[in-house]
Structures are given as structure tokens and as C-alpha cells.
Amino acid sequence: MADVKPIGKALFLREEELRRGIELMFFAYRDFTGEADSILAEQNMGRAHHRAIYFIGCNPGITVSDLLTILCITKQSLSRVLSGLMQDGYVTQKPGATDRRQRLLYLTETGIVLESRLTSLQGRRFAAAYREAGVDAVDGFQRVLRGLLDSDTIDQIDQQDQTSYI
Amino acid sequence: MADVKPIGKALFLREEELRRGIELMFFAYRDFTGEADSILAEQNMGRAHHRAIYFIGCNPGITVSDLLTILCITKQSLSRVLSGLMQDGYVTQKPGATDRRQRLLYLTETGIVLESRLTSLQGRRFAAAYREAGVDAVDGFQRVLRGLLDSDTIDQIDQQDQTSYI
DNA sequence: CTATATTGGTCAACATGGCTGACGTAAAAC
DNA sequence: GTTTTACGTCAGCCATGTTGACCAATATAG
Numbered sequence: 001m002a003d004v005k006p007i008g009k010a011l012f013l014r015e016e017e018l019r020r021g022i023e024l025m026f027f028a029y030r031d032f033t034g035e036a037d038s039i040l041a042e043q044n045m046g047r048a049h050h051r052a053i054y055f056i057g058c059n060p061g062i063t064v065s066d067l068l069t070i071l072c073i074t075k076q077s078l079s080r081v082l083s084g085l086m087q088d089g090y091v092t093q094k095p096g097a098t099d100r101r102q103r104l105l106y107l108t109e110t111g112i113v114l115e116s117r118l119t120s121l122q123g124r125r126f127a128a129a130y131r132e133a134g135v136d137a138v139d140g141f142q143r144v145l146r147g148l149l150d151s152d153t154i155d156q157i158d159q160q161d162q163t164s165y166i
Numbered sequence: 167m168a169d170v171k172p173i174g175k176a177l178f179l180r181e182e183e184l185r186r187g188i189e190l191m192f193f194a195y196r197d198f199t200g201e202a203d204s205i206l207a208e209q210n211m212g213r214a215h216h217r218a219i220y221f222i223g224c225n226p227g228i229t230v231s232d233l234l235t236i237l238c239i240t241k242q243s244l245s246r247v248l249s250g251l252m253q254d255g256y257v258t259q260k261p262g263a264t265d266r267r268q269r270l271l272y273l274t275e276t277g278i279v280l281e282s283r284l285t286s287l288q289g290r291r292f293a294a295a296y297r298e299a300g301v302d303a304v305d306g307f308q309r310v311l312r313g314l315l316d317s318d319t320i321d322q323i324d325q326q327d328q329t330s331y332i
Numbered sequence: 333c334t335a336t337a338t339t340g341g342t343c344a345a346c347a348t349g350g351c352t353g354a355c356g357t358a359a360a361a362c
Numbered sequence: 363g364t365t366t367t368a369c370g371t372c373a374g375c376c377a378t379g380t381t382g383a384c385c386a387a388t389a390t391a392g
Binding site for chain 1 (some may be wrong): 180181183184185186187188189190191192193194195196197198200217220224238271278285288289291292293294295296298300302303304305306307308309310311312313315316319323
């Protein structure tokens, strides 16, 4: 730690490199979410609302339990958020066709507008970063990020790519 | 949105690509912090404590206001966290040599132990991801993450790299 | 030397968004 | 007909962010 005496340059660089990664993740995630957070704050919403809107937006008709699986939070936490979103007219639900216990979630027109505002904001940030960094960098970026995931999350993402809620 | 009719394949891929980035950031950050969060929870601490410990750990003798600049939170929030950390013996402070208003922050032995436990945990995750993805991917990863930063954050990081608090 | 600015802390109050536990209801599945 | 599932609700707790007000010690500029 305070052991500046290099046990080996490779190892020292490695430690530095890992710390750089850790820090970059912290700062990048903060800045990446920051802009959206401001917009959300205007509408008295938070990041939790954003997540719900986002995943309902790209999985229209998703069930509550599938959304819970994606978000990995308790149903109580999600329920609070969803109630708010429905009360404010961003989200609607309709009973499942085959299983009528299910509440299939959809964005309203207002919800779609907000979702695309937020997503295009974050998308623009990504687009700029991708453009600066180049195609190869983007591939590396995604490979490393995937490497950071828990194995359950990887399964979930792959599975989600196949599933269509439409 | 539901407009599957491709206006152009490049554009469609781009939208998909951006969404993939957004989602990967969310999942990766969650999983990346998850392990450390568990350990912290055992000691009745949260992510805020971790951040403080981390940045004190790699900037021993940092002042409160410099730490505030890094973390971008209010001094009230930080103060609460620091008080806890000092009470529990993870952090000590000593008055600045030149400016005696300053409280220079240091990790105690206990603090160092915890910090390295947490950092090596996150470091191992990064090391694995880096190893899997390869050197070029790591470079791309870092380039893209830097591209996601606000310009102020970039300045701050570059400046921080030069500053030595020792 | 005095006035002001800086560094840092404190108290109070509030919101968000996690959590647990308990309990209820409707519908599906067996 | 009983059990399981999908979903909701109420109550309360905790961590962590926020504002606003106010205070003390010290540095610095006039």
C-alpha cells in the first residue's frame, strides 16, 4: 500500500491499472447518469423510475415479475415506483391474455416521450464517446463490461435478447 | 421505437448498440459494486463509506474539501460518513501543518485492512475481465469510459494524477 | 489590527430508494 | 378443493443524498 518499493514494475502497473478501472467506473457511472437525473428531478422522479421506464420501454408488455428479475430489487420497492408512474400517467397495465393474474406493463404516450428523451440523452453521450474512441474501442469496452458481470446477469441478458414481449 | 421498419440498417444497429451500452453500464456497475456492498453491509457501512475509504486510501492526507471535490456530495453528507468512520476507527485526522484549519485524513491500520480487502475484491473482478478481454480491449474500455465523463471530471482526474498528498 | 474569506463542523428537516415482515386477493395449477 | 403463483399493500427501518441555518477556528487581505 504505502510500500512504494516496487516488487516488480509489472505488478505495480497492474495495481495502478486496476485502480484506474475502479475509479473510471465510479466517475463514468456518475456522469453518465447525472444528466438524466436532472431531468428526472424536474418531474419529481428518481433513478428508480428511470430504470422502470427504460426496461418497460424496450420490453413493452413485460410482467411485473420479469421486471423484478431484471432489476433485482424487492417487489415492494418496485411497487412503490410503479404506482407512482401509473398515477402520473407514464405507465399503464393490462391483464395478461393467458394468465390474467399478470399485469403487463406498457408506457403511455407521455411515458414514451419521457423515455426517449432520457434514452437519447444518454445515447448521445455514448455516441460521442464511441465516436471519439473508435469501433475497436467500443468492442473492447463491451467485452470488458461483460467480463465485469456476475454469471447470472450474463445469462439474464442473453436470455432477454431472445425474449420478445410483443 | 416500435418502428421496426429499418430506415437504414446502420441507424438501427446504432440505436441497438447505444441501448446495449446503456444496459451494460447499469448491470456492470451493479455487479461491480455488489460484492463490496455485501462486505460493507456486514460492518454496517454502505457505498458512501467505501468511497471515502477508497479515496482517503489512495490520497493519504487529503483534506476534507479536496475529498468533497472528488465525491461531489455536500459536506453534510460527507461529514456524517466521516464521523462514522472515525468513531469506528477506520479513519483518523490530523491538523494541516501549514493551514491548521484543515483536517488531513488518513486510514488507520484497520482502515487500510478494510480498504485493501474491498479494493482487491474489485480489483480481482477487473483483473479477470481484463484478462478475458485482452490488452487492446482494456485500452478501448478506458477510452470509452473517459469519453463518458463530464469535462470537469476529466480535468479533475488529470489534476488528481499529478497531486501528491504525501 | 481588523475585516473578510476559507475550512470544517453541527443541527434540523426532508426525499429517495433500498430493505424486511406481515397480510390480502385473485387466478392458475394440481 | 387445496395449494401455489402473481401481484398489491401497509408499516417501519436504514443509508445516503439534499437544503438551510448557524458556529468556530484560522488564514489572509486591507
